[in-house]
Every structure is written in C-alpha cells, then in structure tokens.
Amino acid sequence: MTSEQIIASLEELVAAGDTPGKVLTDPADLETYGKDWTKIHAPRPLAVVLPKTTEQVQALVRFANDHQVALVPSGGRTGLSAGAVAANGEVVVAFDNMNRIVDFNASDRTVRCQAGVITEQLQNFAEENDLYYPVDFASAGSSQLGGNLSTNAGGIKVIRYGMSRDWVAGLKVVTGKGDVLDLNKDLAKNNTGYDLRHLFIGAEGTLGFITEATMKLTRQPDDLTVLVLGLNDLTNTMDVLKAFQKKLDLTAYEFFSHQAMGHVLAHGQVQAPFDTEAPYYALLEFEAVSDQVMDDAMELFEHCMEEGWVLDGVISQSETQARNLWQLREGISESIAPRTPYKNDISVVVSRVPGFLQEIEDVVTRHYPDFEIIWFGHIGDGNLHLNILKPEAMEKEEFFGKCEQVNKWVFEIVQRYEGSVSAEHGVGMTKKPYLQYTRSEAEIAYLRGIKQVFDPNGIMNPGKLLD
Amino acid sequence: MTSEQIIASLEELVAAGDTPGKVLTDPADLETYGKDWTKIHAPRPLAVVLPKTTEQVQALVRFANDHQVALVPSGGRTGLSAGAVAANGEVVVAFDNMNRIVDFNASDRTVRCQAGVITEQLQNFAEENDLYYPVDFASAGSSQLGGNLSTNAGGIKVIRYGMSRDWVAGLKVVTGKGDVLDLNKDLAKNNTGYDLRHLFIGAEGTLGFITEATMKLTRQPDDLTVLVLGLNDLTNTMDVLKAFQKKLDLTAYEFFSHQAMGHVLAHGQVQAPFDTEAPYYALLEFEAVSDQVMDDAMELFEHCMEEGWVLDGVISQSETQARNLWQLREGISESIAPRTPYKNDISVVVSRVPGFLQEIEDVVTRHYPDFEIIWFGHIGDGNLHLNILKPEAMEKEEFFGKCEQVNKWVFEIVQRYEGSVSAEHGVGMTKKPYLQYTRSEAEIAYLRGIKQVFDPNGIMNPGKLLD
Numbered sequence: 001m002t003s004e005q006i007i008a009s010l011e012e013l014v015a016a017g018d019t020p021g022k023v024l025t026d027p028a029d030l031e032t033y034g035k036d037w038t039k040i041h042a043p044r045p046l047a048v049v050l051p052k053t054t055e056q057v058q059a060l061v062r063f064a065n066d067h068q069v070a071l072v073p074s075g076g077r078t079g080l081s082a083g084a085v086a087a088n089g090e091v092v093v094a095f096d097n098m099n100r101i102v103d104f105n106a107s108d109r110t111v112r113c114q115a116g117v118i119t120e121q122l123q124n125f126a127e128e129n130d131l132y133y134p135v136d137f138a139s140a141g142s143s144q145l146g147g148n149l150s151t152n153a154g155g156i157k158v159i160r161y162g163m164s165r166d167w168v169a170g171l172k173v174v175t176g177k178g179d180v181l182d183l184n185k186d187l188a189k190n191n192t193g194y195d196l197r198h199l200f201i202g203a204e205g206t207l208g209f210i211t212e213a214t215m216k217l218t219r220q221p222d223d224l225t226v227l228v229l230g231l232n233d234l235t236n237t238m239d240v241l242k243a244f245q246k247k248l249d250l251t252a253y254e255f256f257s258h259q260a261m262g263h264v265l266a267h268g269q270v271q272a273p274f275d276t277e278a279p280y281y282a283l284l285e286f287e288a289v290s291d292q293v294m295d296d297a298m299e300l301f302e303h304c305m306e307e308g309w310v311l312d313g314v315i316s317q318s319e320t321q322a323r324n325l326w327q328l329r330e331g332i333s334e335s336i337a338p339r340t341p342y343k344n345d346i347s348v349v350v351s352r353v354p355g356f357l358q359e360i361e362d363v364v365t366r367h368y369p370d371f372e373i374i375w376f377g378h379i380g381d382g383n384l385h386l387n388i389l390k391p392e393a394m395e396k397e398e399f400f401g402k403c404e405q406v407n408k409w410v411f412e413i414v415q416r417y418e419g420s421v422s423a424e425h426g427v428g429m430t431k432k433p434y435l436q437y438t439r440s441e442a443e444i445a446y447l448r449g450i451k452q453v454f455d456p457n458g459i460m461n462p463g464k465l466l467d
Numbered sequence: 468m469t470s471e472q473i474i475a476s477l478e479e480l481v482a483a484g485d486t487p488g489k490v491l492t493d494p495a496d497l498e499t500y501g502k503d504w505t506k507i508h509a510p511r512p513l514a515v516v517l518p519k520t521t522e523q524v525q526a527l528v529r530f531a532n533d534h535q536v537a538l539v540p541s542g543g544r545t546g547l548s549a550g551a552v553a554a555n556g557e558v559v560v561a562f563d564n565m566n567r568i569v570d571f572n573a574s575d576r577t578v579r580c581q582a583g584v585i586t587e588q589l590q591n592f593a594e595e596n597d598l599y600y601p602v603d604f605a606s607a608g609s610s611q612l613g614g615n616l617s618t619n620a621g622g623i624k625v626i627r628y629g630m631s632r633d634w635v636a637g638l639k640v641v642t643g644k645g646d647v648l649d650l651n652k653d654l655a656k657n658n659t660g661y662d663l664r665h666l667f668i669g670a671e672g673t674l675g676f677i678t679e680a681t682m683k684l685t686r687q688p689d690d691l692t693v694l695v696l697g698l699n700d701l702t703n704t705m706d707v708l709k710a711f712q713k714k715l716d717l718t719a720y721e722f723f724s725h726q727a728m729g730h731v732l733a734h735g736q737v738q739a740p741f742d743t744e745a746p747y748y749a750l751l752e753f754e755a756v757s758d759q760v761m762d763d764a765m766e767l768f769e770h771c772m773e774e775g776w777v778l779d780g781v782i783s784q785s786e787t788q789a790r791n792l793w794q795l796r797e798g799i800s801e802s803i804a805p806r807t808p809y810k811n812d813i814s815v816v817v818s819r820v821p822g823f824l825q826e827i828e829d830v831v832t833r834h835y836p837d838f839e840i841i842w843f844g845h846i847g848d849g850n851l852h853l854n855i856l857k858p859e860a861m862e863k864e865e866f867f868g869k870c871e872q873v874n875k876w877v878f879e880i881v882q883r884y885e886g887s888v889s890a891e892h893g894v895g896m897t898k899k900p901y902l903q904y905t906r907s908e909a910e911i912a913y914l915r916g917i918k919q920v921f922d923p924n925g926i927m928n929p930g931k932l933l934d
Contacts, residue, residue, distance in 0.1 A: 003514050016633075027514065105816075105818055107705050107708070107709055107817060107818035108816055108817050108818045109712070110816075132711070139529055151658055152658050158655065158656065159708060162633075163656070163932065165662075166629075166633065175913070179909040179913075180909075181907065181909060181913070182907070183910075185886070185887070185905070187814055187815070187816060187850035187886065187887050187890075188817065188849050188850070189625065189630070189845070189849060189850045189890040190814060190889075190890065190891065190905070191618055191619050191887070191889050191890060191893045191894070192887055192888060192889050192893075192894055192898070192902060192905045193669070193670075193894055193902065193906060193914050194666055194669065194674075194914060194917055195619075195632075195665055195666070195669055196910065198662055198665035199661055199662070199665070199807060201662070202658055202660070203660075203661055204663055219714075238574050241574070242574055243574065245576070245686065246597070247686075276707075289757070289759065290756070290757040290759045292756065292757045293757075347654055347655065347656045349572075349575055349652075349653050349654060349655075349659060350575050351572055351574035351575045361790065378656070381656050382655050382656060383655070383656045388549075396532075418653075419652070419656070420652070420654050420656065420657035420659055421659060422657075422659050423654075423656040423657065423658060423660055424656055425658065426658045426659075427660055431659070435659060438657070439659055440648065440649070442646040442647075442648060443650075443663065444660075446642070446646075446648070446663060446920060446921065447660050447661050447663075449920035449921075450917065450920060452920075453913060453916035453917060453920060454913065454916075454918075466660070
C-alpha cells in the first residue's frame with residue numbers, strides 16, 4: 001500500500017459510527033504529535049489518528065495487522081524516555097479526543113475514564129465529588145491517563161498512595177492482535193488467573209492500547225502540613241525517615257540538595273525556609289488531623305535536632321505556607337531548565353540511597369569537575385532525579401557527548417546497587433540500550449515471549465522497550 | 468523412566484549441596500501432601516519432595532522438563548479450589564523446609580522470606596520488630612507465603628491494606644522452563660518493562676515456583692476499635708459504608724446474616740452484641756487514635772440511626788471487647804463446619820452486593836426451600852462467602868448433587884453481575900469449569916499463550932486453572 005492509500009484507509013476507518021474520529025497529516029501536526037519531552041528524535045510520522053471510540057481503535061489495529069503498519073500510542077507526550085516518539089513513518093494514535101469521564105460510582109468510589117483524560121481533569125473531578133485522586137506530578141496538567149498507566153507513573157505521593165498501578169480497578173484494552181479485553185471488571189477481589197491488567201500497566205503501549213480505565217478514588221486528605229528540614233548529612237535522610245515513619249503516615253518525603261534550592265531561590269518567587277544553610281533538605285508532608293499528630297510531629301522534630309541529624313527546620317502554619325514550601329521542591333525543574341540539563345531518573349532500595357548517590361557524585365565530579373550536579377527526588381521511595389547542568393562555556397554537542405559517558409557510569413552503579421535504570425518514565429528508546437542493567441537476559445527473553453503473544457506482528461510501538 | 472527411577476533421581480537431585488532436601492514416599496505422607504482443604508479428590512502423588520534451596524527447586528524443574536514429570540507446588544494446603552491437589556501421580560514440591568526469614572531491613576521495612584514461611588510467622592516477626600504485616604485470614608496459622616501469593620490471598624483487612632499482591636517488593640521464582648528470575652529487586656519504583664512479579668502472583672503455580680518473596684511491612688495500627696451494627700436491610704450496608712468512609716479510614720468492613728450469628732451464639736463462647744434483633748450485621752474496625760476520631764465515629768453512628776439504616780449497635784471499649792466482637796464474625800466457619808456446608812467464594816463490585824446477594828438467595832430458596840443459607844464476608848470489598856448447610860435428613864450425595872446445580876445458578880448470576888467466580892481462593896480444579904463466567908474466551912486464549920511462554924512443556928501444576 002502507498003502512503004496515500006494508507007491515509008485514505010485510516011480516514012475511512014475512523015469515519016465509521018456515530019462519532020467519527022479524525023486523521024491529521026498537516027506537517028505542524030505531524031511535528032507536534034511525533035515527539036515527547038525528550039525532543040532528541042526528529043519526528044516523522046506518516047499520519048496522526050484521533051479516534052473517538054474503542055471500536056475505531058480496534059479497527060485501526062486490525063488494519064495495521066493486515067498491512068503491517070506500525071502504530072505509536074500517544075498521550076500527553078510528557079515522557080522523558082522517547083516512548084511516544086514516531087520517527088520512522090509510523091501512524092500515531094493520539095487519545096486527545098477520547099477524553100471523557102464515562103461513569104462515576106460514589107459508593108464504589110470509582111470513576112471510568114477514557115484514556116485521553118488529563119491527570120488534572122481526573123483530580124478535579126474527584127475533588128468536585130468530595131474525593132481524591134492521589135497520583136500527582138509536575139506534568140499533571142497535560143499528561144493523560146493512558147500514558148500514566150502505560151508508564152505506571154509515580155510522582156510525589158508514592159510513599160503513602162503508591163503508583164498509578166495501585167489505583168486501577170479495571171482496564172479496557174485493544175491488544176496488538178486486535179482483541180478488545182475488559183480486564184478485572186473493576187473488582188476489588190478477583191483471583192481468576194493471570195492478572196493481565198498488571199501486564200498492560202507499564203507496557204508503554206507495546207502490547208496494545210489502553211482505551212479506558214476505571215480508577216479508584218479515596219477520601220480527601222485533611223490538613224496537609226509540610227515540614228522542611230535542613231540535614232547535616234545524606235545518611236540523616238534515612239534516620240529522619242525511619243523516626244517519622246514509626247509514628248506518622250507520611251504523605252510525601254522528598255529531598256533536594258543545597259545547589260538545587262539555590263536555583264529555585266535565584267529564580268525568585270519563593271523564600272529560603274530558614275537562615276541556617278544545610279547541604280541537603282528534606283520535605284515531609286502529613287495529615288495533621290489532631291493536636292496529637294502535631295504534638296508527635298514536633299516531638300519527632302526535636303528528637304531529630306537532638307540527635308544532630310537536623311540543623312534547622314520549619315513547619316507550615318497555613319495552606320499557603322505549605323504551598324510555598326512545596327515550591328522549594330517543585331520549582332527545581334523549571335529553575336534549571338534554561339541550563340540545558342542532562343536528566344536521569346533512577347531508583348534503588350530506599351536504604352541504599354545515600355551510598356548510591358555519593359558514588360555517582362564522586363565519579364562525575366572526578367572526571368568532570370566543572371559539571372554542576374543537581375540532586376532532588378522522591379527519596380521516600382528511592383527515586384532520585386539526577387540533573388547535570390551544562391557549563392555555560394561548553395558547546396551542547398560536547399556536553400551531550402560527555403553525558404553519554406556519564407550515562408554508562410550511572411547505569412553501572414545502578415546495576416551494582418541492584419537499582420532501576422528507569423524509576424518512572426519507562427524504557428522507550430532512551431533507556432532501551434541499558435535495559436539489561438536492571439533486567440537479566442533471561443527476564444528479557446520472557447518479555448519478548450509475552451510481546452509475541454499479544455503483538456505477534458510487531459505493529460505496536462516498535463523499537464520501544466524491546467528490539 | 469519407571470517410578471522407581473524417578474524417585475531415585477529426585478533423591479539424588481535434592482541431596483546435592485550443603486543443605487540436602489528430602490523425598491517422601493510413605494503412603495501417609497502421600498495422603499497428607501496430596502490434597503488441600505477441598506478434600507474431594509483422592510490424593511495420589513508419586514512422591515513428595517521437600518527442597519531446601521532455590522537451586523534444588525531449579526534442578527527439579529529441569530529434571531521434570533527432561534522427563535516430562537508433572538510437578539505440583541504445595542504450601543499450607545489451606546486452599547478451597549483444589550489448586551494444590553496431586554491426584555494423578557504427580558511429584559509434589561512442598562516448601563515446609565524452606566521456611567526461613569532470610570533478611571530484614573528496618574529502614575526499608577522489608578523482610579525477605581522463603582516461600583514456606585507461615586503467614587503467622589511473618590505477622591509475629593513483624594510485631595517483634597515493632598512493625599505490621601496486615602494480610603490476615605482464618606488460616607494464618609498454617610497457610611504459607613508462597614501459597615498466599617500464588618492465590619493473591621486477601622482476607623479481612625483488604626479494605627484498608629489491599630491484597631497480598633500489594634505487599635510484595637520482590638520475588639525470586641523458578642520458571643516452568645527452569646530459569647531463576649529475581650523480579651523487581653525489591654524496588655519501590657521500577658518502570659523497566661512488563662512487571663513479571665504481578666504475573667506470578669495469583670498464577671497458582673502454573674508458571675513456575677515462587678521460592679522467595681520480599682514483603683513490605685508497615686507501622687502497627689493504634690487502638691483498633693470495633694463497631695458492630697444491626698442493619699435494617701441489606702442495602703443499608705452500602706449507606707453505612709459510604710457514610711463512614713467519608714470520614715474514617717476503616718481497617719475492616721465485614722458483614723454477616725442473622726442466621727450466621729445464630730450459629731456462632733449456639734456454639735457458645737461468645738455473647739450477642741445487643742438485644743435488638745436485625746436481619747444483617749456489619750462489623751467496622753478503625754484506628755481510634757484520638758478523641759476526634761471517636762467523636763466522629765459516634766456522630767456517624769447516630770447519623771446512621773437517625774436515617775433508619777441501623778437498629779442498634781455497640782462499640783468496643785477495650786481490646787478484649789474488640790476481640791470478642793470479632794469472634795462474632797470469625798467464629799462463623801467453625802460453628803457451621805459440622806453441618807457439611809457447601810462453600811462458595813465470589814465477588815462483585817461493592818455497590819452491587821445487595822442485589823447480587825438477593826438474587827442468589829431467591830433462586831436457591833425457590834428451588835430448595837429446605838436449604839439453610841448462611842451469608843458472611845468482606846462486604847467492604849465485594850467478597851461474599853456463600854455457605855449452604857445440608858439439611859440433617861438429606862444424604863451427602865443428594866446434597867452435593869443439588870449443590871452442583873446451585874453452582875450453575877450462582878455462576879450465571881456472577882456472570883450477569885460481572886463478578887468473579889473466585890474472589891480469593893483461585894481457580895484450581897474446582898472453579899476451572901466456570902472460568903469463562905469471569906474471563907472471556909479471548910482473555911483465556913491469552914492466558915494460554917502466557918502459560919506457553921513460561922512452561923512450554925506443561926510440567927507446572929497441570930490441570931489447574933487451564934486445561
């Protein structure tokens with residue numbers, strides 16, 4: 001089939017039914033829909049399809065199988081692993097027009113969403129119904145549910161609420177073979193064979209399309225209170241975590257380095273939390289539902305000071321102050337963006353974070369003393385965001401060349417610490433060459449076997465995750 | 468190979484290494500290890516192997532592949548679906564002697580266990596370390612972790628703490644092909660391809676053996692308080708649940724019928740919670756960590772009385788009283804055991820429980836008015852335990868024959884309500900003929916495809932879950 005014939009067929013396929021979909025072939029649209037936030041691959045899709053129904057998605061998949069057309073699923077395209085990039089004449093299937101909240105059950109506290117529902121849209125819907133969708137991250141305003149689930153997105157509340165995976169009651173998927181499956185029927189308890197729902201979550205669209213998801217909601221948190229602590233030493237992050245977790249259910253435990261905070265402060269808009277300087281800072285959040293909880297928190301804080309783990313600290317007295325303190329952590333990415341940062345998203349078991357971070361810091365500093373390293377992340381779940389700023393005088397090409405070398409060091413350390421080369425952005429194309437640093441060869445062979453079962457013709461997001 | 472040759476080979480295989488395993492062929496052992504709590508299949512294994520290490524398990528699997536020997540994994544054998552039955556000359560691989568807690572990390576709050584660790588052993592270990600393993604059920608004193616995970620066991624705290632699945636940080640498995648895989652490396656965040664951990668959980672040993680699991684622990688609950696309410700009507704269970712969940716984090720929400728409580732009371736040992744008779748009772752549990760929480764609970768209780776949902780109620784004033792109130796629910800199974808009950812473990816979406824239960828009650832009563840139906844279960848997660856008592860005068864054969872017919876009605880209603888034919892005991896052999904009432908034909912085809920990837924020679928627990 002020629003490209004023109006394929007496009008004509010796509011148009012015909014999505015025109016069927018009461019709610020026709022759309023096909024885009026305008027160069028600006030191809031450019032937009034062909035890339036994610038990595039921006040390192042030149043986008044070059046053949047066309048962009050915007051289906052309206054699961055039936056249209058199924059028709060697309062069947063057509064793609066018949067004519068060996070590669071399909072690339074596309075959500076909010078906020079990923080950092082090039083999992084949603086179409087650089088080889090693929091057909092992008094974007095879910096922007098499948099963005100309806102289909103059903104809501106207040107008793108079950110579940111909401112059925114089409115895959116294109118924006119994270120924030122779901123959060124707001126929950127709030128309007130006196131409920132709470134707790135998965136939250138910087139890209140909540142544009143990331144789509146289908147994409148979140150396909151990378152099992154985590155974010156800033158994992159320590160209390162878990163990953164996206166933990167909020168899925170049911171999924172509707174179209175497999176790579178073109179079957180529509182209703183997975184788990186939204187049940188809380190169901191032990192009837194392999195749970196295919198968990199296979200599609202985190203599969204980065206390589207097994208098929210998620211077209212609908214029934215998400216669980218929970219009660220809204222009460223009186224969220226934020227504590228920012230200046231820490232003497234990286235190992236103190238663990239001491240403080242252990243002490244607080246014994247008494248309180250933390251809703252977040254984040255950390256950032258002095259350097260990271262420096263950039264946020266220089267960026268304006270937010271004040272230093274206290275005068276004392278510290279090499280590292282921890283941000284804790286919890287529900288201060290009673291005076292007892294506040295007393296416990298203050299007692300723990302004093303205990304941490306006495307032990308010498310904590311140099312200084314501040315606790316929010318209002319919602320506004322809590323939001324401002326959060327800005328110290330959430331403003332980091334934006335404040336360093338102009339410096340063309342190298343970014344890496346890695347994880348280890350929580351207790352191994354201090355040694356792991358130090359080894360990476362040491363190897364980078366030894367070889368490239370002019371690189372500025374910015375650390376922050378979700379230390380409560382072992383997930384670190386490593387950012388390295390390009391020295392002003394260095395050319396981009398030279399910098400990224402050196403960062404390729406940094407990658408190798410980092411991933412070797414990840415492997416030695418039995419960590420993950422991708423904590424929350426998936427493998428895509430960016431991490432694919434390093435997959436074996438986290439998954440064994442035998443494991444990868446089973447991944448290939450599973451791929452073969454669901455997508456025997458290899459039409460689903462080819463070149464991502466596995467070769 | 469002759470049976471004698473197989474047994475001799477097994478003995479040789481597990482004799483290797485510093486910690487030799489054992490092979491049992493004594494008829495009494497074959498009888499014991501060849502069945503689970505279903506007791507409907509005559510046990511007839513060829514031998515029972517008790518390995519001591521993952522390496523020995525791997526050697527067994529390789530041998531089984533080379534000589535087409537069927538292996539049946541065996542834990543505490545407390546299942547009710549005949550998932551751990553060896554009735555066809557299989558070799559049972561029992562984990563009784565792999566019952567060590569291998570490692571504990573207080574900072575990460577994780578504990579690495581061999582598959583044969585008893586549920587209660589893990590609960591006690593957690594408690595000794597000021598932590599909590601929250602998955603709990605009646606068979607905790609004999610069920611093993613490997614079995615719990617292979618059926619994704621739930622129990623009485625699911626509403627707050629989830630299923631066994633939710634507490635697994637990592638798994639060591641031996642696949643049906645004989646590969647040893649370390650799944651997820653105990654990481655909190657790890658998005659590097661399909662999560663095989665979740666495939667082995669709930670697989671009932673049909674894909675391979677779980678030999679070790681790293682389990683997460685959490686902080687101990689404080690001041691657990693129990694509320695027992697007499698309900699006017701089944702639909703009131705939903706009204707009460709909704710009202711309480713808005714304010715409190717319930718740790719349990721159980722229910723039982725007036726008939727069920729009658730048997731517990733007749734059994735002695737426990738008193739009626741209050742004088743008022745009600746057709747249904749709900750048991751709620753929560754952490755009364757502050758006066759505020761207690762005030763909220765009392766206010767909610769009064770609200771439910773005013774609305775006419777609740778006829779009477781009692782709240783525990785001490786740990787002893789809380790334990791006694793729990794006995795009203797937990798004593799049911801034992802109190803009806805002498806009556807040869809037909810048992811079924813089914814689930815639907817929580818909000819559909821009242822209609823679902825009523826339909827089953829109606830169809831059974833219409834056809835068999837002399838059957839006494841006993842309802843109880845984890846209504847907070849949609850999981851009902853249906854028990855039917857044999858009329859004293861009826862022969863066992865006639866009763867079980869009629870129950871076969873009941874099965875069909877029940878599962879047809881399950882299908883119509885989009886529920887599960889097995890909420891927490893797995894499919895095994897008992898539910899295998901009814902799998903298609905919950906999983907579509909297309910889904911089952913994918914289950915078969917996955918089975919083929921991990922166990923191409925079909926040596927792992929053949930005849931269970933799938934044919």
